[in-house]
Amino acid sequence: MLKKISPVINPELIKVLMEMGHTDEIVICDGNMPACSLGKRVVRLDGHGVPEILKAVLEYLPLDPTTEQPAALCAWDGPKADIWDVYKDIILQSEEAPKFKNGFRMLPPAEFNEAVKNAYCLVTTSEKALAANIILKKGLL
Template sequence: MLKTIDPALNADVLHALRAMGHGDRLVICDTNFPADSIARQTRLGHLLRIDNVTAARAARAVLSLLPLDTFVDDAAVRMEIVGAPDEVPDVQQEVQGEIDRAEGRRWPLVGVERHAFYARAKEAYCVIATGERRFYGCFLFTKGVIAPDAE
């Protein structure tokens, strides 16, 4: 246990978050996502886990340290529901709340078609699997920057 670091974040996830650079993306996914096979195709090359938590709880932990990228319109992405792309299920609304809380303002959560989401996930830095059992609990976040302290 470390002060000010969310206890849901394990050493492997902390290492990946620290290693990521501006513009790198990470996936937070549910239990049905092909996490291992996609993770093998990412920059990191292996799957990370935050077990036994919801996608929203994992997002809260990750976003407590990871700034979202303000230079792109899709720094926060959700997988769209097949056949109902405009529908936003509870799991996605909960993650939206965590994003807004972390950023201190309403932040757009952009929908992406399922297969396009898989393609983007393969290009991510890493994949973090959660214990989320609800469908469509899959998200992509793009790492932003932390501005220097004012002098």
């Protein structure tokens, strides 16, 4: 057991975060995302929601300061997801807040799905909120 590592972060996810390089992207997925069909690498974190995983990941993952908007959401046709405000609050309360000054990149569904397919890793959760997937672009220390 190690100190100061959130219990929601498993060894596989720590390994993935350490393997990722500058500009690699990680997707934290809601329970509806067909992650195993789309992803090159999938880390399962069943029983957890996206907000708690996002908060834990931001303890270790620097966001890309060279990208105007290092976090992306899917601009789907449904109503705005309430959970997006939760994500914004989590990011703004993290040490990565200065890199989030321009808010989220809102990608059309087709573009979002392509980004998901090209992501370094997809992290599956049991999140029930709709349109609750978030893409994070890794930065430099």
